[in-house]
Amino acid sequence: MKIDWSIPQVRAGFWGGIDKLIGPGATKAEKNLQLYVPFSSGFMMVLYAHYAQLGWTNVQLLIAGLLAVDIVGGIITNATSSAKRWFHREGQGFKQHLSFIVTHFVQLSLYSWAFLDFDAIWVAVIGGYMVLACIFIMQVTLYLQRPVALALYSLSLVIALYWDSAPQGLEWFVPLFYLKLLVSHILREEPYRPDHE
Secondary structure: OEEOOOOOOOOOHHHHHHHHHHOOOOOHHHHHHHHHHHHHHHHHHHHHHHHOOOOOOHHHHHHHHHHHHHHHHHHHHHHOHHHHHHHOOOOOOHHHHHHHHHOOHHHHHHHHHHHOOOOHHHHHHHHHHHHHHHHHHHHOOHHHHHHHHHHHHHHHHHHHHHOOOOOOOOOOHHHHHHHHHHHHHOOOOOOEEOOOO
16 A cells, blocks of 8 residues: 555546546546445435335435435545545645535535425534534644544534434434535545555
């Protein structure tokens, strides 16, 4: 294993868009994890909702499936070495990371609209904690970011378990949402690369 911060050239066109999403130079193993696990999760979410007879509409099934793909895919993708190398490259600082974090109000709003009759207070609390926790993590010196992120993630589990009243079948959403952002994305970690690369 080696650590390599050098970033391969971003490809042109459609594949360049994929490179910017998952990190240029992603290995075949990284791509397989990022493709098969999230889509399997989305499929299993819809299958579970159907067989558990949760009474969801087709729109709710679609949204739950897409959220599962996005959240699980984000956890995996943001944790890969290729994504770490890309999202934590030179020029990607506080502003860029916070912009990425804030876009996740879209997922929170969509979830709240579909399953909570658009509870704006829920969006504000869950989203507010997301933003404040990420800001705090980014302000801490680098060598303490991981333990601080895990402490704040642990607190998010308390929020999810004791404050959030998730609909049946979606108990996973808030804990995995915070895992994606507070642990997978925001932490700068060394991009380990396979020896054969």
